[in-house]
Amino acid sequence: MNHDDRNEFGSIALAYEITVELSPVERACMEINGRMCGTAAIVNPQGLHMRPAMAFARAALAFDSSVTVWLGERSVNGKSLIDLMLLAAEQGTELMVEVHGRDAPDALPVLLNILAATSADDIESTPAASHG
Amino acid sequence: MRMSNFVVRDAIIPSLTSSTKEGVIRELVGSLHSAGYFRGSELEDITKAVLRREQLGSTGIGRHIAIPHSKHSSVDRLIGTLALSPNGVPFDSIDGEPVYVFVMLISPQDRPGDHLRALENVVRTMKDDAFIKALRQAPTRDAIWTLIDES
Numbered sequence: 001m002n003h004d005d006r007n008e009f010g011s012i013a014l015a016y017e018i019t020v021e022l023s024p025v026e027r028a029c030m031e032i033n034g035r036m037c038g039t040a041a042i043v044n045p046q047g048l049h050m051r052p053a054m055a056f057a058r059a060a061l062a063f064d065s066s067v068t069v070w071l072g073e074r075s076v077n078g079k080s081l082i083d084l085m086l087l088a089a090e091q092g093t094e095l096m097v098e099v100h101g102r103d104a105p106d107a108l109p110v111l112l113n114i115l116a117a118t119s120a121d122d123i124e125s126t127p128a129a130s131h132g
Numbered sequence: 133m134r135m136s137n138f139v140v141r142d143a144i145i146p147s148l149t150s151s152t153k154e155g156v157i158r159e160l161v162g163s164l165h166s167a168g169y170f171r172g173s174e175l176e177d178i179t180k181a182v183l184r185r186e187q188l189g190s191t192g193i194g195r196h197i198a199i200p201h202s203k204h205s206s207v208d209r210l211i212g213t214l215a216l217s218p219n220g221v222p223f224d225s226i227d228g229e230p231v232y233v234f235v236m237l238i239s240p241q242d243r244p245g246d247h248l249r250a251l252e253n254v255v256r257t258m259k260d261d262a263f264i265k266a267l268r269q270a271p272t273r274d275a276i277w278t279l280i281d282e283s
Contacts, residue, residue, distance in 0.1 A: 046244045050199070050251060051189055054226070081193055081226060082259065088252035090245050120188075 035100045036108050040115035042093045051120035053084040059110055065101025067111065078111065133249045135257055136281045138212045138237070142167035144273045145215035148234070156221050157182050157200055160236040163213050169238075174206045178238065192225025197258050199251065201237040210246045212237045214276060216268060232268055233258065257283045 042048055048056075060067040060078040067078030071093065076083035078097065089095060095115055099107045117123045143163040150156045161179045164170060170178060181202040185191070192198040213236050220230030235254045239247040258264060263283060270276045 047248045049244070049248060050191060050193075050201075054189060082195075082255050085193075085251050085255045088248040090248055 034102075034104060035098060036104045037096055037098045038108050038112050039094055039096045040112045042089050042091055042095065043116060043118055044120070045091050046119070047091055047093070048084065048087060048089040048095075048115070049120070050081075050085065052114060052117065052123055054081050055120070055123045056111060056114045057081040057084055059114055060107070063099070063101070063103050063107040063110075065099045065104045065107050067107065068098040068100075070096040070098065133246070133253050135212075135214075135235075135253055135283055136277075138210050138250055139214050139235075139277075139280055140164060140167050140169065140211055141273070141277050143169070143213035144276050145213070146270065146272055146276060148215050148217040148221070151217075151219065151221055153186060153221065153223055154183060156215070156217065156223075156234060157186070157236075160200065160213055160215055160234060163215070164211065164236075164238065167213075169211060170206050174204075178202065178204050178206065182236070182238075186224075190224035190226070192223040192227075192229075192231050193255070194225055194227040194229065195258065195264070196220070196225075196229055196232045197235070197264075198223050198225065198231040198233075199235050199237060199254055201239070201247070201251075203239045203241050203247075205241055207238050207240055210237060210239045210243060210250055212250065214280065216270070216276070233264065 044052065057079055068075050069078045069084065071087050071089060076086060097108060097111050114123050145159060145163050148156055148159055150159050158179055161175060161182065165175050181204055182200050185202050186200060191200045215234045217232050220232050223231040225231060237247065237250055267276065267279055270279055
């Protein structure tokens with residue numbers, strides 16, 4: 001290892017770590033094969049209240065993949081209604097969904113659609129919410 | 133936001149007498165009325181609004197807890213009450229278990245953020261098993277209020 005790779009704190013500073021600032025979830029998505037991430041903004045004026053949160057948890061439970069929902073640096077289990085309500089995500093909040101598993105490509109669009117619904121009635125009238 | 137910000141102390145019910153979903157909701161709405169909220173003429177309308185919300189999907193969130201709620205124009209800030217059932221009530225909960233702890237929320241029409249923060253607060257408080265254990269053993273309105281106020 002070349003001495004010039006060390007910064008003043010003695011740690012290794014690689015060029016790509018300095019130039020690319022990734023969020024934890026983006027790093028996780030890049031590092032592990034089979035993981036997929038997508039973002040959705042809450043447009044429902046009522047926010048992610050109990051009914052859409054329940055629809056999300058139910059849909060997430062129907063997939064084998066693990067589901068994690070990120071709000072900034074916080075993350076919760078997307079299969080838990082209680083965890084989702086802890087986010088208190090209001091209209092305008094951007095959430096990132098991370099899915100990991102065999103059926104991740106199927107799960108991600110279904111889950112993002114639930115978050116992006118304009119009202120809980122819309123979710124309940126689409127086939128996605130009754131998946132599984 | 134803390135639970136003591138929106139739970140109406142005088143509307144707390146230490147021991148519900150009803151054993152059905154509708155009965156419990158009537159008791160909860162009635163307790164807020166007795167504590168000085170809502171006109172008598174609004175009682176039935178509010179009760180029906182909460183029952184209609186239950187028909188869209190139970191608010192029994194599991195862990196023996198339910199959070200029945202509705203928006204209603206008769207309140208200008210979010211109010212709520214807390215009630216305990218000694219024997220549990222079938223509530224079509226997400227986990228199929230009977231409910232022993234009820235927190236009812238009635239919100240103004242135009243304050244969705246307050247409703248979300250109250251839900252978050254109730255859920256966060258109720259995730260604490262020791263709190264739930266103490267709550268279910270609390271014998272009086274004052275004992276319940278003390279627990280809420282310190283949570």
